Amino acid sequence: MKKGFQALILAVGLILALAPAALAGTVTGDQLRQAFPQAPAPGKTLTRGEFAALLARAAGMQVTSDPAGTRGDAWYIPAVMALKEKGVIRGYPDGGLHLDQPVTLLEAAVMASRVLGLPDGVTAPEVKGSLGRESWGYTPYAWLVRAGLLQPGQDASALLTVDGGVAFLARVFGSDPEAEKIVQAAQQAQAKVKDLKFAGSMAISVRLRPGAAGEVPAVSMQGNIESEFSYPLSLHQKVEMTLNLPVEKTPGKDLPPGGKVQVTMEQYLVDGIMYQRVEAPGMAGPRWMKLPKGALPDLEALVEQSRNAAGLPPGLKDSFHFQYLGEGIENGHKVHRIACYGRIDDWQALMQALPGGLTPEMEQALNQAGGVLKSISFWGVEAIGVENNLTYAYEMTGLVAFADKFQGETVPLETMTINMKVTDYQYNSGLKIQVPAEALTAPEVPLTPSAPGIAQPLPSDNGKSPGISG
Structure with a gap:
């Protein structure tokens, strides 16, 4: 489990490095309207079944076509079944999907958020909106408000017309041209940066599936991160984290009060070699280690790919979207605020996006993480x-x-949330990164992950309370 989790974190880190380079595909209202076998009447109210068909088309989902009249089903049934299989449309507490019933804006938002990969049980961000926290759909509503896809004053209970549903989905699964233009300009500016420092906070939390809580302790952590980059690529990064372990469920008797464990991790990357330092309770002292030069992918190529927007395979380009949120002030600078959101579930496309030169061990780690x-x-x-x-x-x-x-065994984890917030950027300060002397003499530790041994249960997908639809 430990090695598998390390491989997972490594894979997520590589994805995070790639994500900013992706520019979104677009979907238009005219394309969405082609889902209807006949043009709907002006002002027609959109049903839940019709919205499902529009959503499937907007998301580019593969739907098994059923020519009209073949089985006597409504034309949108194949799309409904595809969404139901993926847990996007779930119905009401009575078990019915009620496909002929008008769809509300909130139901549409909830289903769209599921397609975008928003897991059940995730914490809602702080937003100002018209919907109360007691609402069954507040969390996805809040995430879409934060991304600029819903306006705070919109009536979430309003019924959608065909025009309204098409406009909503074209916005969610498209990108604001102004935002994309600003993002492209930012990538061009970043490519000219010679060195960069930033500091911020990071938090990681894990949600367990029902039935796993008694077998695996839930862990959360939060702390601070400091990073320095000198291009083409030298880096120094220091992370100070507090791990919160449930004392009553964690083996061993040497946990500090409250199960709070302080861990410091530091790493340098210079001349293609990674040096890492770890300091934690129970260790005789800080430990330095060195990874073999060939154990890591071509990180310089990876960074340049991101900095220069070299591009990703089409399957990933269409997965990210940008919305313009307006202007503001940040650290004394007038800024554009841009929302970015998207989902990756095509592991093969991701592997194709990575630069060449991956070691067999690295490929094994990434493929194993992809299976989890x-x-x-x-x-x-x-x-x-x-x-x-x-x-x-x-x-x-x-x-x-x-x-x-x-690998035939249930997975104990339902979701993992990684949050990073950075508000202190410094550019082109003449930064020089030097590896400490004690790191240069550190022992070499090869990266040879083995198959993760995971043996716990994923939660059932029912987390609905009475009155929940969507």
């Missing part, structure tokens, strides 16, 4: 300088949903 993951979704807001197109603040949440089973 169901999807990874990203929800971020970036503040980009109006005058120089450089980033001055960034908040990103990565939401990892785990597969039900891996």
Whole structure:
């Protein structure tokens, strides 16, 4: 389990490095309207079944076609079945899907958020909106408000017309041209940066599936991160984290009070060699280790790919979307605020996006992580300088949903949430990164992960309370 988790974190880290390079595909209202076998009447109210068909088309889902009249089913049934299989449309407490019933904006938002990879049980961000926290759909509503896809004053209970549903989905699964233009300018500006420092906070939390809580302790951690980059690529990073372990469920008797464990991790990457330092309770002292030069992918190529927007395979380009949130002030700079969100569940496309030179061990680690993951979704807001197109603040949440089973065994984890918030950026300060002398003499530790030994249960997909639809 430990080695598998390390491989998973490594894989997620590589995805995070790639994500900013992706520019979104677009879907238009005219394309969505082609889902209807006949043009709907002007002002027609959209039903839940019709919305399902539009949603499947907007998301580019593979739907088994059923020519009209073949089975006597409604034309949207194949799309409904595809969404039902993926847990996107679940119905009401009475078990019915009620496909002929009008769809509300909130139901539409909930179903769209599931397609975007928003897992059940994730914490809602802080937003100002018209919907109360007691609502069954508040969490996905809040995430879509934060991303600029819903306006705070919109009536979430309003029934959607065909025009309204088409406009909503075209916005969710498209991108604001102004936002994309700003993001491209930011990538061009970033490619000219010679060195960069930033500091911020990071938090990781794990949600267990029902039945796993008594077998595996839930772990959360939070702390601070400091990073320095000198291009083409030298880096120094220091992370100070507090791990919160449930004392009553954690083996051993040497946990500190409250199960709070302080861990410091530091790493240098210079001349293609990674040096790592770990300091934690129970260790005789800080421990340095060195990874073989060939154990890591071509990180310089990876960074340049991201900095220069070299591009990703089409399957990943269409997975990320941008929305313009308006102007603001950040650290004394006038900025554009850009929301970025998207989902990755095509592991093969991701592997194709990585630069060449992966070691067999690295490929094994990534492929194993791909077997454990169901999807990874990203929800971020970036503040980009109006005058120089450089980033001055960034908040990103990565939401990892785990597969039900891996290698025939149930997986104990339901979701993992990784949140990073950075508000202190410094550019072109003449930074020089030097590896400490004690790191240079550290023992070499090869990266040879083995297959993760995971043996616990994923939660059932019912987390609905009375009155929940969607």
